[in-house]
Amino acid sequence: MKIKVCGLRDPENIKAVAALGPDYVGFICYGLSPRYVAELPGDVLKALPANIRKTAVFVNESAETINSLIDKYAFDVIQLHGDESAEFSNSFRNRVTVFKAFGLNDDFNFDQLTAYENKVDYFLFDTKTAAYGGSGKTFNWDMLNNYKLAVPFFLSGGVSLDNMDEIKKIDHPQFYGVDLNSRFETAPGVKDISKLKQAFDIIRNKILPMKYGVNEHGYYGDFGGAYIPEMLYPNVEELRQQYLSIINDAGFKAEFNDLLKNYVGRPSPLYHAKRYSEKYGASIFFKREDLNHTGSHKINNAIGQILLAKRLGKKRIIAETGAGQHGVATATVCALMGIECVVYMGEIDMARQAPNVSRMKMLGATVKPASSGSKTLKDATNEAMRDWIANPVDTHYIIGSVVGPYPYPDMVARFQSVISEETKKQLLEQTGKELPEYVMACVGGGSNAMGMFYHFLDDEQVKLIAVEAAGKGVDSGHSAATTFLGHEGVLHGSRTILMQTPDGQVVEPYSISAGLDYPGIGPQHAHLYKINRAQYTSITDDEALQAGLLCSQMEGIIPAIETAHALAQLEKMTFKSDDTVVICISGRGDKDLDTYIKYFNF
Amino acid sequence: MNRLNQLFTSKKDNLLSIYFTAGYPAINTTVDIAAALEKAGADFLEIGFPYSDPVADGPTIQHSSERALENGMTLNMLFEELTELRKRVTIPILLMGYFNPIVQYGIERFCKKAAELGVDGIIVPDLPMYEYEQMYSSYFIDNNLSNIFLVTPQTSEDRIRKIDELSNSFIYLLSSSSITGGSLQLTNSIEDYYKRIKAMELKNPTIIGFGISDNNTFKQACTYANGAIVGSKFVKLLEEENYMEKIPGFIKSIRP
Ligand SMILES: Cc1ncc(COP(=O)(O)O)c(C=O)c1O
Numbered sequence: 001m002k003i004k005v006c007g008l009r010d011p012e013n014i015k016a017v018a019a020l021g022p023d024y025v026g027f028i029c030y031g032l033s034p035r036y037v038a039e040l041p042g043d044v045l046k047a048l049p050a051n052i053r054k055t056a057v058f059v060n061e062s063a064e065t066i067n068s069l070i071d072k073y074a075f076d077v078i079q080l081h082g083d084e085s086a087e088f089s090n091s092f093r094n095r096v097t098v099f100k101a102f103g104l105n106d107d108f109n110f111d112q113l114t115a116y117e118n119k120v121d122y123f124l125f126d127t128k129t130a131a132y133g134g135s136g137k138t139f140n141w142d143m144l145n146n147y148k149l150a151v152p153f154f155l156s157g158g159v160s161l162d163n164m165d166e167i168k169k170i171d172h173p174q175f176y177g178v179d180l181n182s183r184f185e186t187a188p189g190v191k192d193i194s195k196l197k198q199a200f201d202i203i204r205n206k207i208l209p210m211k212y213g214v215n216e217h218g219y220y221g222d223f224g225g226a227y228i229p230e231m232l233y234p235n236v237e238e239l240r241q242q243y244l245s246i247i248n249d250a251g252f253k254a255e256f257n258d259l260l261k262n263y264v265g266r267p268s269p270l271y272h273a274k275r276y277s278e279k280y281g282a283s284i285f286f287k288r289e290d291l292n293h294t295g296s297h298k299i300n301n302a303i304g305q306i307l308l309a310k311r312l313g314k315k316r317i318i319a320e321t322g323a324g325q326h327g328v329a330t331a332t333v334c335a336l337m338g339i340e341c342v343v344y345m346g347e348i349d350m351a352r353q354a355p356n357v358s359r360m361k362m363l364g365a366t367v368k369p370a371s372s373g374s375k376t377l378k379d380a381t382n383e384a385m386r387d388w389i390a391n392p393v394d395t396h397y398i399i400g401s402v403v404g405p406y407p408y409p410d411m412v413a414r415f416q417s418v419i420s421e422e423t424k425k426q427l428l429e430q431t432g433k434e435l436p437e438y439v440m441a442c443v444g445g446g447s448n449a450m451g452m453f454y455h456f457l458d459d460e461q462v463k464l465i466a467v468e469a470a471g472k473g474v475d476s477g478h479s480a481a482t483t484f485l486g487h488e489g490v491l492h493g494s495r496t497i498l499m500q501t502p503d504g505q506v507v508e509p510y511s512i513s514a515g516l517d518y519p520g521i522g523p524q525h526a527h528l529y530k531i532n533r534a535q536y537t538s539i540t541d542d543e544a545l546q547a548g549l550l551c552s553q554m555e556g557i558i559p560a561i562e563t564a565h566a567l568a569q570l571e572k573m574t575f576k577s578d579d580t581v582v583i584c585i586s587g588r589g590d591k592d593l594d595t596y597i598k599y600f601n602f
Numbered sequence: 603m604n605r606l607n608q609l610f611t612s613k614k615d616n617l618l619s620i621y622f623t624a625g626y627p628a629i630n631t632t633v634d635i636a637a638a639l640e641k642a643g644a645d646f647l648e649i650g651f652p653y654s655d656p657v658a659d660g661p662t663i664q665h666s667s668e669r670a671l672e673n674g675m676t677l678n679m680l681f682e683e684l685t686e687l688r689k690r691v692t693i694p695i696l697l698m699g700y701f702n703p704i705v706q707y708g709i710e711r712f713c714k715k716a717a718e719l720g721v722d723g724i725i726v727p728d729l730p731m732y733e734y735e736q737m738y739s740s741y742f743i744d745n746n747l748s749n750i751f752l753v754t755p756q757t758s759e760d761r762i763r764k765i766d767e768l769s770n771s772f773i774y775l776l777s778s779s780s781i782t783g784g785s786l787q788l789t790n791s792i793e794d795y796y797k798r799i800k801a802m803e804l805k806n807p808t809i810i811g812f813g814i815s816d817n818n819t820f821k822q823a824c825t826y827a828n829g830a831i832v833g834s835k836f837v838k839l840l841e842e843e844n845y846m847e848k849i850p851g852f853i854k855s856i857r858p
Contacts, residue, residue: 225732233756373668386781502706
């Protein structure tokens, strides 16, 4: 759900609105509105961050004036609010994004929109008034049910704090954003920052989660929920009630962002991989999570959860780990905060990721082997849950991926979403456009992929590719390709897709990569898979190791074997030469050197 | 009214229930063990069906589940074994297990089949109240099956009231927030918790479980609740040779 704040003009007020992080800000560029200003503060507009799209609103203006104002203020978007034709609207689309606004009343005939399909980028539905919008009145939103075209729309006209509940009920596949305007003003053209802030919080977190986001019962479509025994209920319920207010608190955000910047080293670079681009015939970018402190994306989530645990007054941290990356990240943040840390790790994983076991110990954590079942990640997760059951008051469980009972999948996705947030900004800076054609990531539980997808989910034109581990081949009986081999069921507290026998026993997965060796995926991934928003593929051990070698020798980057799965997928794709592709380099390969060395006989 | 309700109307104190895992130590033992437990004096039984990832269980029941799965136990096989159940056993029977095997079997189909075989109630630790109420309760009610909810020392009063409302045979009180198989010491805080529950005067009887392993812990539990459940301690007995002959002695050791 996008947020547009429209009708700005005062320099200080523009800066204050920008600080809230809207997706679009709008400036009235026609003469009749009370919010009209002849000269906009050009320097303030120029200084706005690139991810806030500057929108100029016109009514029946000449092409000449529109073009000169686009030149003058470097607008990203124009909103045509008069009787402009489809052809006229279309003529600007090589320069800017085009919104076509319509005033709706009960007699509005949606057929007139057909001519604009493929000629504008978005519609904006406003309340019909004599004066081209800005009346502060709403139209009958039930009318939207009559709108059937495939062009996404913004809702405008009288949106206020009083009708957020009604907005929540609008269930339309093309409902893309809301336009906040006159009902958030202290005077014409001056926005009430505290009211806007309230609206942003409600829209972003409670009422209008993204179309692909979680609902208030913890479900993504058919998946999610909190299938936990009563012993875990008080802890999980405490989290559910508190996580949003804690992580949206300004103090929390400041501390989180400060640690991400000064401790983790963010923003992580977005690197244009030139030799890869040449080889694969597209513009390929690496999002370098491998350069984070501790060597993978896992630290983003660990920092978020340790700050949350502190605010919940917890005195002890537990975690599960597969590759050891999440265990190391958790041990690291516990050292940072001086909190006791116990990490559960499958016995088999302890052997194949030995360097990480030592790192955790050096960081002061206790590593406890999980020796039941397959002795890998799922069993480590079981043990961590058992520990949490037995320590119901003072312990927080830092789950390492977008799995587990609600609110974990949503919470972890939010902490990891910094990956795509930065990517959008960096792409815009480096290429002039914020949306790539493809976004790719490997999937174990799915946290680096979810972080990489998060801010692209609503941008339907971006193709999302998630790469699972095929192990020795999907049909070999030694695989972790969950969407291919799995069925719907319940695992570790959520309804999702998991590998299981017809009798519902969880099947032991296999992958050479400990971080992908998990029989399920997070519930949001299950949903994206089921509704086809993302494509799920799989890569074998051999393909991944070869891709790891190739990346090392062509780009000088030794990737984690998990990451190498995403890289290997490039071999199977065909791109157009002007395609832009972003791959999440989720981690570095130091921990995997032994495996690489054995495989390649170095 | 099912057998559970009849039992709780006729007998209000010192009720003893025993848990064991179907398929352990071997397949085709379920009804034999159940019949022997009835004969030895148990008031009602919980038959566990095994799951690969029993997060609420300690080592003893994890082990019995693993072995049962190795022995080939499935829900289908259990239901086959239970076709004889009501020819040989008259006391109330509950099935206990995790949600995923039930989901795969089909929740409605599972309830129907269980009822048809003479099962009286179901305990699914990881089936939450919200989902039960919104999606599945009709399957239980239509088949006259009781769904049993768990309560821990951390469960809030509001939630306990709600559980009491949704329950129609008994409420399963956990002695502490723990996995199965722990050892129980009666501390002041546990006693406070038992007293707190007793003072709530719930409409459903309460049965205490987790950590009940001998006459001492059984007696303590029965001071505050209508009875108690023994699980891991009995499952351990099934590891021994000639366990069938030892069942009467075992029951006497808990409730002389
Ligand atoms: C480097 C790296 N990438 C990917 C993963 C897979 O986890 P997720 O799917 O949650 O990103 C792991 C897990 O340990 C990892 O260490």
